[in-house]
Amino acid sequence: MNKSFSLAGGLLGAIGLSLLSGCTALPDLQLARQAKAQGDLATAEENFRPLAEQGYVDAQMGMADLLVRSPLPAQQAQAEGYYRQALGRSPAAAVGLGKWLASKPAPSAVERKEAEQLLRQGLAAGNRTTLIPLTALLVRDPQRIASGEIAQQLGQWQAAGMGEAQYGKVMLYRARGDYNQHLVEVEQTCEQWLATISECYAELAALYQGRGDAAKQQQLLERLLGSYQAGVLPAASVLPVAKLLGNNANGQADPSAAKRLLTAITGSYPDAWFSLAALLKTYPEQGGTDEMLGALQQGIAAGSARSALMLGQLYLVDQYVPVNFQTAEKYLLQALPAEPKAHLLLGKLYSEGQLGEIDPDKALVHFLAAARAGDPNADLALAQLFGDGQGIKINPIYAYSFAKLALHQGLPQGQVLMERIAPRLQPHDYPKVESLFSQELQARSGPQLTVHHQADQMQGML
Numbered sequence: 001m002n003k004s005f006s007l008a009g010g011l012l013g014a015i016g017l018s019l020l021s022g023c024t025a026l027p028d029l030q031l032a033r034q035a036k037a038q039g040d041l042a043t044a045e046e047n048f049r050p051l052a053e054q055g056y057v058d059a060q061m062g063m064a065d066l067l068v069r070s071p072l073p074a075q076q077a078q079a080e081g082y083y084r085q086a087l088g089r090s091p092a093a094a095v096g097l098g099k100w101l102a103s104k105p106a107p108s109a110v111e112r113k114e115a116e117q118l119l120r121q122g123l124a125a126g127n128r129t130t131l132i133p134l135t136a137l138l139v140r141d142p143q144r145i146a147s148g149e150i151a152q153q154l155g156q157w158q159a160a161g162m163g164e165a166q167y168g169k170v171m172l173y174r175a176r177g178d179y180n181q182h183l184v185e186v187e188q189t190c191e192q193w194l195a196t197i198s199e200c201y202a203e204l205a206a207l208y209q210g211r212g213d214a215a216k217q218q219q220l221l222e223r224l225l226g227s228y229q230a231g232v233l234p235a236a237s238v239l240p241v242a243k244l245l246g247n248n249a250n251g252q253a254d255p256s257a258a259k260r261l262l263t264a265i266t267g268s269y270p271d272a273w274f275s276l277a278a279l280l281k282t283y284p285e286q287g288g289t290d291e292m293l294g295a296l297q298q299g300i301a302a303g304s305a306r307s308a309l310m311l312g313q314l315y316l317v318d319q320y321v322p323v324n325f326q327t328a329e330k331y332l333l334q335a336l337p338a339e340p341k342a343h344l345l346l347g348k349l350y351s352e353g354q355l356g357e358i359d360p361d362k363a364l365v366h367f368l369a370a371a372r373a374g375d376p377n378a379d380l381a382l383a384q385l386f387g388d389g390q391g392i393k394i395n396p397i398y399a400y401s402f403a404k405l406a407l408h409q410g411l412p413q414g415q416v417l418m419e420r421i422a423p424r425l426q427p428h429d430y431p432k433v434e435s436l437f438s439q440e441l442q443a444r445s446g447p448q449l450t451v452h453h454q455a456d457q458m459q460g461m462l
Contacts, residue, residue, distance in 0.1 A: 027051050032062055037234075040270050040303035041066055042338040052082060057089040061096065068100050074374035074444045075340075076100075095122040095130055102137040112137065128164055131157065132199065135168035139175035167197045183207065194223070198237040205241045209251040221257055225264055235269035246279050255283040266298065273299025274306040281320075289320050300331070305338035312342065325354045340373030347381055351390065360391035371402070372444055376409035383417045396424040401436040408441075 032047035045066055051059030060082045067079035080100060086093035098118030101111045115137055122130040138150050150172055157165035166189045173179040173186070187207055190200035201224050208217040224241060227233040238261050244250065246258035262276040273295045280292035287295075293314075299307025312331035315324045329349055335342040343366040349355055351363035363385060370378030379402045385392055387399035400421045407414030425433070 027059075029056070029059060029062075032059070035303070036062060036066065038268055038270065038303075041069075042305045043303055045338065055085075057086045057093075060086045061090055061092055064093075064096055064100075068096075074372065077444075091125075094118045095127055098122060098130065099133045102133045112140075128162060131162060131164040131168065132171070132197075135165075135171050139171055145172070145176050163193050163196055166193060167199065167203075170203065195227075195232075198233060201237060202240045202244055205244050206250045209245065209254070212251060217254070217257070221261065225261070228264065235265035235272065238265050239269070239272065239275065242275065242279075246282070253283075255279060255286050259286050266302070270299055270302035270304035271306050273302060274304050274310060277307065277310060293321070300334060305335045308332070309335035309339040309342050312345065316345065325349060329355060340370055340375060343367070343370035343373065344375055344378050344381070347378065351381070351385060358391045360385070364392065371405070374409075374444065376406045376411045376414070379403070379406035379409065380411060380413055380417065383414070383421070387417065387421055396421050397429050397432050397436065400425060400429075401433050401440070404433065404437055405440060408437075 027047045027050045029047065029051060032044045032051075035041070035043035035047070044062065048059045048062040048066065052063040064079045064082035064086070067075045067082070070076055070079070080097065083093050083097035083100065087097065095118065098115045098121075101107055101115035102119060104111060107115065116134065119130040119134040119137065123134065135150070135154070138144055138153070144150050151169075154165045154168045154172065157168070170179075170182075170186050170189060173182045179186070186203065190197070190203045190207075194200045194204070201220065204220050205217065208214075208220060221241070224233070224238060228235065228238050242258045242261035242265075245254045245261070247253055258279055259276065262272050262279060266272045266276065277292045277295040277299065280287045280295060284292075293311070296307045296311040296314075300311065308331045312328045312335060314320050315328035315331065317323065329346065332342040332346050332349075347363045347366035347370060350359040350361075350366065352358070364382075367378045367381045367385065371382060383399045383401075383403035383406065385399075386395045386402065388394070400418055403414045403417035403421060405414070407418065
């Protein structure tokens with residue numbers, strides 16, 4: 001085998017442990033559950049993942065529930081894989097898989113059919129949490145809306161005593177475009193079922209904000225905070241209302257109220273510190289730079305990887321704090337592995353020599369980790385790295401393959417790079433490109449891998 005073409009089997013297959021390796025405690029399922037409940041996703045994943053890989057069904061479900069929240073397609077695919085591994089061994093697996101398939105931005109016809117089947121089975125078994133995601137799935141079908149099938153189904157569920165069906169009608173109104181004609185009914189429905197359907201808090205907040213009803217808004221927020229403080233509602237139900245109040249999409253924003261909500265949940269939801277910092281960045285009159293930076297530091301201390309990522313990014317630009325690449329590196333490393341975007345930023349630090357000399361070893365590792373997490377910009381960076389050869393051996397096969405991967409994920413710049421690199425390829429190189437492209441696609445659909453790569457494993461590429 002060509003030594004330089006061993007990237008897929010060498011570099012890509014060698015990633016296995018943490019970049020910051022060292023002695024770690026044994027994974028703890030109870031600790032993982034507690035961390036997940038508190039929003040400390042990094043600690044939760046650190047403990048869930050090794051147990052999930054050993055086949056523990058509760059850990060597989062925990063990993064699935066964590067990864068399904070990610071915006072990265074590669075991590076979402078892993079979540080689906082964990083749900084499927086747990087099917088038949090956990091009653092929650094079918095429901096979790098059904099909810100995930102139903103929530104996909106563009107599910108295939110096969111996925112829609114499977115999701116509906118799984119959610120209906122859950123509902124028939126008495127799990128009423130499936131009714132709302134099932135309705136959300138059904139209202140994506142214009143033919144079912146037009147035929148009246150969904151309205152009839154909701155009526156049947158409501159007659160059977162399922163109050164969630166009334167909120168389902170709200171979803172139907174929005175889908176068919178007559179939501180504003182039913183505002184009175186929407187308000188009455190959500191006020192009636194507020195204690196049962198947590199989504200109604202955000203629904204009512206938007207209604208009150210839209211019409212400038214400050215008195216009702218205040219009453220709603222007091223009830224929301226009271227339910228949270230009484231342990232009736234989780235922090236995750238408070239967060240959407242805070243975010244809604246922090247923007248003016250529905251009416252006049254109320255950043256002061258948003259700040260109050262976010263501050264209230266910081267004790268049990270570490271990422272609330274990040275949301276609070278983002279709010280203060282948008283509305284500096286609510287606290288200013290010092291308070292924003294303090295919120296990020298509090299978030300980092302509480303285990304919020306998003307806070308570490310944001311603070312690392314701030315140190316890369318001369319705005320809120322002076323540029324300090326060393327400090328940026330420190331916080332970006334803290335954001336790993338929960339925030340894969342940190343890999344891309346670290347790769348740029350190392351590839352551009354912003355910490356001193358160019359460090360192609362680290363740049364390659366971090367760009368590859370970001371690409372493996374589903375970031376097409378990292379594929380572009382890898383294509384440029386292998387194409388330009390700054391401290392690394394030029395390899396047009398690798399460069400063309402990663403440019404093609406970027407194009408495959410929707411970045412037109414990938415095509416530009418492919419055209420630039422193509423003259424350096426020979427006809428016999430293209431089968432190698434296709435092989436590497438296919439192997440990398442397959443690798444990205446497998447378990448998420450964290451970064452550890454010994455220097456001697458990379459010598460053939462540098």
